[in-house]
Amino acid sequence: MKTINFYRQMRVDGGKRTGIEIDGETVLGRFERTTKPEDAALLWFVDIRCSGGNLPNEAEAAREWLLNKSLLIQDGMRDLANKLRAGIDFSAPIEQPIPNAEKGTHIKIFCSAARRPEALAIAKALDEISSHWKEFLNKLEVLEPVVR
Amino acid sequence: MANRIFDASYLISHWRTFPKTSKRTLENMRLWSEKLIEQYGSRRIVTPVYIEMVAGVTSSAELKLAQAYLASFEIVDEGKIPKEDWDKAKYMAQRVAANGGKRQLGDCLVRAIANRLNCEVLTADRRFPGP
Numbered sequence: 121m122k123t124i125n126f127y128r129q130m131r132v133d134g135g136k137r138t139g140i141e142i143d144g145e146t147v148l149g150r151f152e153r154t155t156k157p158e159d160a161a162l163l164w165f166v167d168i169r170c171s172g173g174n175l176p177n178e179a180e181a182a183r184e185w186l187l188n189k190s191l192l193i194q195d196g197m198r199d200l201a202n203k204l205r206a207g208i209d210f211s212a213p214i215e216q217p218i219p220n221a222e223k224g225t226h227i228k229i230f231c232s233a234a235r236r237p238e239a240l241a242i243a244k245a246l247d248e249i250s251s252h253w254k255e256f257l258n259k260l261e262v263l264e265p266v267v268r
Numbered sequence: 269m270a271n272r273i274f275d276a277s278y279l280i281s282h283w284r285t286f287p288k289t290s291k292r293t294l295e296n297m298r299l300w301s302e303k304l305i306e307q308y309g310s311r312r313i314v315t316p317v318y319i320e321m322v323a324g325v326t327s328s329a330e331l332k333l334a335q336a337y338l339a340s341f342e343i344v345d346e347g348k349i350p351k352e353d354w355d356k357a358k359y360m361a362q363r364v365a366a367n368g369g370k371r372q373l374g375d376c377l378v379r380a381i382a383n384r385l386n387c388e389v390l391t392a393d394r395r396f397p398g399p
Contacts, residue, residue: 137271137386165270
Protein backbone atom coordinates (compact mmCIF):
# COMPACT_ATOMS: atom_id res chain seq x y z
CA MET A 121 0.00 0.00 0.00
CA LYS A 122 1.37 3.41 -0.94
CA THR A 123 1.38 6.39 1.39
CA ILE A 124 1.42 10.13 0.83
CA ASN A 125 1.82 12.48 3.77
CA PHE A 126 1.45 16.24 3.74
CA TYR A 127 2.93 17.78 6.87
CA ARG A 128 3.41 21.19 8.39
CA GLN A 129 5.21 21.70 11.68
CA MET A 130 6.39 24.59 13.81
CA ARG A 131 9.55 24.88 15.87
CA VAL A 132 10.23 26.74 19.10
CA ASP A 133 12.19 29.34 17.12
CA GLY A 134 9.12 30.00 14.94
CA GLY A 135 10.47 28.20 11.87
CA LYS A 136 7.86 26.27 9.90
CA ARG A 137 8.55 23.23 7.77
CA THR A 138 6.09 21.99 5.17
CA GLY A 139 6.48 18.93 3.00
CA ILE A 140 5.07 16.01 1.11
CA GLU A 141 6.37 12.50 1.66
CA ILE A 142 5.85 9.50 -0.56
CA ASP A 143 6.30 6.22 1.30
CA GLY A 144 8.13 7.99 4.12
CA GLU A 145 10.58 10.01 2.00
CA THR A 146 10.14 13.78 1.69
CA VAL A 147 10.01 14.65 -2.01
CA LEU A 148 8.70 18.22 -1.84
CA GLY A 149 9.44 20.69 0.92
CA ARG A 150 9.85 24.23 2.12
CA PHE A 151 11.27 25.76 5.28
CA GLU A 152 10.22 29.21 6.50
CA ARG A 153 12.96 30.65 8.70
CA THR A 154 12.66 33.32 11.35
CA THR A 155 15.21 35.73 12.73
CA LYS A 156 15.04 34.21 16.24
CA PRO A 157 17.98 32.15 17.54
CA GLU A 158 17.77 28.71 15.97
CA ASP A 159 15.99 26.05 18.06
CA ALA A 160 14.89 22.82 16.36
CA ALA A 161 12.57 21.70 19.18
CA LEU A 162 9.12 21.01 17.77
CA LEU A 163 6.06 22.89 19.07
CA TRP A 164 3.38 21.21 16.99
CA PHE A 165 2.76 19.26 13.82
CA VAL A 166 -0.15 18.54 11.51
CA ASP A 167 -0.08 15.56 9.13
CA ILE A 168 -2.53 14.69 6.38
CA ARG A 169 -1.76 11.00 5.92
CA CYS A 170 -3.14 9.23 2.87
CA SER A 171 -2.88 5.53 2.06
CA GLY A 172 -4.17 3.34 -0.72
CA GLY A 173 -3.26 1.23 -3.71
CA ASN A 174 -3.78 3.88 -6.38
CA LEU A 175 -1.78 6.78 -5.00
CA PRO A 176 0.82 8.42 -7.26
CA ASN A 177 4.53 7.52 -7.10
CA GLU A 178 6.01 10.79 -8.24
CA ALA A 179 6.38 14.17 -6.52
CA GLU A 180 4.42 16.38 -8.92
CA ALA A 181 1.70 13.77 -9.29
CA ALA A 182 1.39 13.61 -5.48
CA ARG A 183 1.04 17.41 -5.34
CA GLU A 184 -1.63 17.25 -8.03
CA TRP A 185 -3.45 14.44 -6.24
CA LEU A 186 -3.57 16.47 -3.02
CA LEU A 187 -4.75 19.55 -4.94
CA ASN A 188 -7.57 17.47 -6.40
CA LYS A 189 -8.64 16.48 -2.89
CA SER A 190 -8.59 20.10 -1.66
CA LEU A 191 -12.23 20.54 -0.69
CA LEU A 192 -12.38 17.24 1.18
CA ILE A 193 -9.17 17.88 3.12
CA GLN A 194 -9.93 21.54 3.84
CA ASP A 195 -13.35 20.58 5.26
CA GLY A 196 -11.71 17.90 7.42
CA MET A 197 -9.21 20.37 8.85
CA ARG A 198 -11.87 22.98 9.61
CA ASP A 199 -13.98 20.33 11.32
CA LEU A 200 -11.06 19.22 13.51
CA ALA A 201 -10.16 22.84 14.33
CA ASN A 202 -13.70 23.37 15.60
CA LYS A 203 -13.49 20.24 17.75
CA LEU A 204 -10.20 21.44 19.25
CA ARG A 205 -11.72 24.79 20.13
CA ALA A 206 -14.63 22.92 21.73
CA GLY A 207 -12.11 21.21 24.00
CA ILE A 208 -11.65 17.60 22.85
CA ASP A 209 -9.10 15.54 24.76
CA PHE A 210 -5.60 16.54 23.71
CA SER A 211 -3.55 14.37 26.07
CA ALA A 212 -2.30 12.26 23.15
CA PRO A 213 -1.84 12.99 19.45
CA ILE A 214 -5.18 13.40 17.74
CA GLU A 215 -6.15 11.13 14.86
CA GLN A 216 -9.21 12.00 12.80
CA PRO A 217 -10.27 10.20 9.61
CA ILE A 218 -11.56 12.29 6.73
CA PRO A 219 -14.64 10.54 5.38
CA ASN A 220 -15.62 10.08 1.75
CA ALA A 221 -12.17 9.63 0.26
CA GLU A 222 -12.26 7.60 -2.97
CA LYS A 223 -12.74 3.84 -2.72
CA GLY A 224 -9.62 2.06 -1.47
CA THR A 225 -8.06 5.28 -0.18
CA HIS A 226 -7.89 6.45 3.42
CA ILE A 227 -7.11 9.99 4.55
CA LYS A 228 -6.48 10.88 8.18
CA ILE A 229 -5.42 14.03 10.00
CA PHE A 230 -2.89 13.56 12.78
CA CYS A 231 -1.81 16.44 14.97
CA SER A 232 0.04 16.94 18.20
CA ALA A 233 1.57 19.65 20.33
CA ALA A 234 4.51 19.53 22.69
CA ARG A 235 2.40 21.01 25.46
CA ARG A 236 -1.30 21.10 26.19
CA PRO A 237 -1.66 24.92 25.86
CA GLU A 238 -0.68 24.52 22.24
CA ALA A 239 -4.09 22.91 21.48
CA LEU A 240 -5.51 26.26 20.46
CA ALA A 241 -2.38 26.96 18.44
CA ILE A 242 -3.07 23.75 16.55
CA ALA A 243 -6.65 24.85 15.88
CA LYS A 244 -5.22 28.07 14.44
CA ALA A 245 -2.69 26.08 12.43
CA LEU A 246 -5.44 23.88 11.00
CA ASP A 247 -7.37 26.99 10.00
CA GLU A 248 -4.24 28.47 8.43
CA ILE A 249 -3.41 25.30 6.50
CA SER A 250 -7.01 24.95 5.38
CA SER A 251 -7.16 28.57 4.20
CA HIS A 252 -3.82 28.45 2.41
CA TRP A 253 -3.92 24.79 1.36
CA LYS A 254 -3.39 25.31 -2.37
CA GLU A 255 -0.81 28.03 -1.79
CA PHE A 256 1.19 25.82 0.59
CA LEU A 257 1.09 22.93 -1.87
CA ASN A 258 2.08 25.08 -4.83
CA LYS A 259 5.04 26.67 -3.00
CA LEU A 260 6.69 23.35 -2.14
CA GLU A 261 9.99 22.78 -3.91
CA VAL A 262 11.39 19.54 -5.24
CA LEU A 263 13.95 18.22 -2.76
CA GLU A 264 17.09 16.26 -3.37
CA PRO A 265 17.74 13.37 -0.96
CA VAL A 266 19.53 14.49 2.23
CA VAL A 267 23.21 13.54 2.27
CA ARG A 268 24.05 12.12 5.67
CA MET B 269 9.47 10.50 7.90
CA ALA B 270 8.28 14.07 8.28
CA ASN B 271 11.74 15.29 9.39
CA ARG B 272 11.05 14.54 13.08
CA ILE B 273 13.56 13.07 15.50
CA PHE B 274 12.64 11.75 18.95
CA ASP B 275 14.96 12.80 21.73
CA ALA B 276 15.60 10.59 24.77
CA SER B 277 13.16 12.52 26.99
CA TYR B 278 10.31 11.58 24.68
CA LEU B 279 11.23 7.92 24.52
CA ILE B 280 11.87 7.63 28.26
CA SER B 281 8.51 9.25 28.99
CA HIS B 282 6.76 6.88 26.58
CA TRP B 283 8.67 3.85 27.90
CA ARG B 284 7.48 4.66 31.42
CA THR B 285 3.83 4.84 30.37
CA PHE B 286 3.74 1.23 29.15
CA PRO B 287 0.40 -0.06 30.49
CA LYS B 288 0.69 -1.74 33.88
CA THR B 289 -1.95 -4.24 32.79
CA SER B 290 0.24 -5.55 29.94
CA LYS B 291 3.19 -7.90 30.24
CA ARG B 292 6.62 -6.53 29.30
CA THR B 293 7.58 -9.01 26.59
CA LEU B 294 9.91 -8.36 23.66
CA GLU B 295 6.97 -8.36 21.25
CA ASN B 296 4.86 -6.07 23.43
CA MET B 297 7.72 -3.58 23.72
CA ARG B 298 8.15 -3.61 19.95
CA LEU B 299 4.41 -3.00 19.51
CA TRP B 300 4.57 -0.23 22.11
CA SER B 301 7.24 1.65 20.17
CA GLU B 302 5.36 1.08 16.90
CA LYS B 303 2.38 2.81 18.49
CA LEU B 304 4.50 5.88 19.25
CA ILE B 305 5.87 5.84 15.71
CA GLU B 306 2.36 5.69 14.26
CA GLN B 307 1.14 8.55 16.45
CA TYR B 308 4.06 10.87 15.73
CA GLY B 309 4.70 9.91 12.12
CA SER B 310 8.39 9.25 12.58
CA ARG B 311 10.71 6.38 13.42
CA ARG B 312 13.83 8.55 13.52
CA ILE B 313 16.28 8.80 16.37
CA VAL B 314 20.01 9.56 16.51
CA THR B 315 22.86 7.60 18.06
CA PRO B 316 23.06 9.60 21.33
CA VAL B 317 19.37 8.87 21.94
CA TYR B 318 19.89 5.14 21.45
CA ILE B 319 22.84 5.21 23.85
CA GLU B 320 20.96 7.24 26.46
CA MET B 321 18.07 4.77 26.37
CA VAL B 322 20.17 1.64 26.80
CA ALA B 323 22.37 3.37 29.36
CA GLY B 324 19.31 3.77 31.57
CA VAL B 325 18.58 0.07 32.00
CA THR B 326 19.53 -1.69 35.21
CA SER B 327 19.42 -5.40 34.31
CA SER B 328 20.15 -7.68 31.37
CA ALA B 329 16.44 -8.54 31.09
CA GLU B 330 15.58 -4.84 30.88
CA LEU B 331 18.32 -4.32 28.29
CA LYS B 332 16.69 -6.91 26.02
CA LEU B 333 13.34 -5.15 26.41
CA ALA B 334 14.94 -1.79 25.62
CA GLN B 335 16.62 -3.24 22.54
CA ALA B 336 13.29 -4.69 21.37
CA TYR B 337 11.65 -1.29 21.93
CA LEU B 338 14.43 0.54 20.06
CA ALA B 339 14.58 -1.92 17.16
CA SER B 340 11.60 -0.20 15.52
CA PHE B 341 13.51 3.08 15.20
CA GLU B 342 15.85 4.23 12.44
CA ILE B 343 19.13 5.77 13.59
CA VAL B 344 19.39 8.49 10.97
CA ASP B 345 23.00 9.53 11.58
CA GLU B 346 24.08 5.89 11.09
CA GLY B 347 26.55 6.31 13.93
CA LYS B 348 28.53 8.93 11.96
CA ILE B 349 28.78 12.20 13.87
CA PRO B 350 31.05 14.68 12.08
CA LYS B 351 33.15 17.41 13.71
CA GLU B 352 30.67 20.10 12.67
CA ASP B 353 28.03 18.47 14.90
CA TRP B 354 30.41 18.41 17.86
CA ASP B 355 31.33 22.05 17.22
CA LYS B 356 27.66 23.05 17.08
CA ALA B 357 26.94 21.04 20.24
CA LYS B 358 29.82 22.82 21.98
CA TYR B 359 28.42 26.17 20.86
CA MET B 360 24.98 25.27 22.26
CA ALA B 361 26.46 24.03 25.52
CA GLN B 362 28.13 27.42 25.98
CA ARG B 363 24.86 29.33 25.66
CA VAL B 364 23.50 30.06 29.11
CA ALA B 365 19.75 30.56 29.24
CA ALA B 366 18.25 33.54 31.02
CA ASN B 367 17.02 31.21 33.77
CA GLY B 368 20.49 29.74 34.17
CA GLY B 369 19.35 26.21 33.32
CA LYS B 370 22.12 23.68 32.69
CA ARG B 371 22.63 21.98 29.32
CA GLN B 372 23.24 18.28 28.79
CA LEU B 373 25.68 16.73 26.32
CA GLY B 374 22.96 14.54 24.79
CA ASP B 375 20.55 17.42 24.24
CA CYS B 376 23.20 19.58 22.56
CA LEU B 377 24.37 16.78 20.32
CA VAL B 378 20.87 15.65 19.31
CA ARG B 379 19.96 19.18 18.27
CA ALA B 380 23.21 19.66 16.39
CA ILE B 381 22.60 16.48 14.40
CA ALA B 382 18.95 17.46 13.84
CA ASN B 383 20.01 20.86 12.49
CA ARG B 384 22.41 19.25 10.03
CA LEU B 385 19.76 16.82 8.79
CA ASN B 386 17.09 19.56 8.50
CA CYS B 387 14.97 17.87 11.15
CA GLU B 388 12.90 19.00 14.11
CA VAL B 389 13.25 17.44 17.56
CA LEU B 390 10.31 15.88 19.40
CA THR B 391 11.28 16.66 22.97
CA ALA B 392 9.55 16.64 26.33
CA ASP B 393 12.29 18.86 27.78
CA ARG B 394 11.25 22.51 27.66
CA ARG B 395 14.18 23.94 29.62
CA PHE B 396 16.78 23.73 26.93
CA PRO B 397 17.85 27.01 25.31
CA GLY B 398 18.18 27.33 21.54
CA PRO B 399 21.61 27.35 19.95
